[in-house]
Amino acid sequence: MSEFKALLVSETDGQYQAAVTTRKIDDLPPGEVLIRVKYSSLNYKDALSASGNKGVTRTFPHTPGIDAAGVVEASSVSDFSAGDEVIVTGYDLGMNTSGGFGQYIRVPADWVLRRPQGLSLRDSMVLGTAGLTAALCIDKLEHAGLAPGQGPVLVTGATGGVGSIAVAMLSAKGYEVAASTGKALQADFLRKLGASQIVDRSALESGKDKVLLKDQWAGAVDTVGGDILFNVVKSLRYGASVACCGLTAGGQFSASVFPFILRNVNLLGIDSVEQPLVVKASMWDLLSVQWKTDLHNLEREISLDALPAEIEKILAGKMVGRIVVNLG
Incomplete structure (x- = not known):
């Protein structure tokens, strides 16, 4: 042809x-x-x-x-x-x-x-770049010390591609998942994926002018960026981390050093585009076997x-x- x-x-x-x-x-x-x-x-x-x-x-x-x-x-x-x-x-x-x-x-x-042997061609595209990105986020959070039982893990932009897969994958791995969205009508959708808590996006938009917010999250996957991202940083528990992989809410945010030096938190950058092929292969192996999720x-x-x-x-x-x- x-x-x-x-x-x-x-x-x-x-x-x-x-x-x-x-x-x-x-x-x-x-x-x-x-x-x-x-x-x-x-x-x-x-x-x-x-x-x-x-x-x-x-x-x-x-x-x-x-x-x-x-x-x-x-x-x-x-x-x-x-x-x-x-x-x-x-x-x-x-x-x-x-x-x-x-x-x-x-x-x-x-x-x-x-x-990957554990996935069909179609399965691999249900995951695609979104699934690879979600897996890289979770893998990096776990290497930074996150484990089930430590408390709620927040996912922002939870109805999107990366967010929805992250919710489902974290839940399947035994985490308590809090899913943030601006789409109130999608709460049932997120609960079916395994979210135990629904957080309205507006709750994450307030507090921009404060240097610290109430420490709530044992970890977070942020897919939206902007000031929501740094409000999440300010809401992490002591020693916790947020993996940042998106910018639908903006590429800039107001920041200070206080969360880092007072709560020992970590902001982890995630890229799925230019990762070495060997890294991608290792993630796809996880996605097809140990982390395979419905x-x-x-x-x-x-x-x-x-x-x-x-x-x-x-x-x-x-x-x-x-x-x-x-x-x-």
Whole structure:
């Protein structure tokens, strides 16, 4: 097959339109591995790319999709052979390299991982970059000393992709989970994932001018950033940590040294995009076996044709859980 379907985002007079169209394999960028994509997933970064955010994607027309799972069609390196089931998450995929919202991608071999044995291709995209990020957060928190039984662990942005997986995963590992959201109607959704406490987002927005807040959390996964993040820092118990992985509420916050020097707390940065492949592989091994979690309550599947409407929803803050894209 020399042609394939893909979501293509085009720019006209500063306006961006996304539509499913036909592309040619010869138009894909160079790379050692050609992959027939079976599944992808929708992430906030994909929506930013599709809306013309030049901090994510510089050149248009472009096919977003930072996640892809599929079957090797051809490989110029011995590490992969036609028929191998593989996954790709992060690096430049879907940013400035044609991404997983197309039925084919061609990428460098050092971006590619074999499908984890405990997961199907579809399972791996229910997780995708969101699941990998949640796992990296929890792993780093546990290396910093977090363990079940120490008290409630807060997850901000809990109805989003990373947040909802973090809630489910922490609960499955035996943690007491407090889920923060601005979507009051999603409280039952979060309880089904394992949250024992629902925290209204407004409660985390107050106290910006105080140097310390009541110490509540044994740990936290923050997916939103902004002043909410530092209010979480000010609310950590002595010696506790928060893993920071998102910025939907903003990339800046007001801060002081007081939580760090009076409560010995830690602010841990998390990146899932440029992690060395060996680190990603170790996380995927955990996700497929020891940390394997039932995520059926937080995912739904759509077709490639349904993507433009779902992109508008995620940009409007209306997306809940995870969306798997079936590329046929």
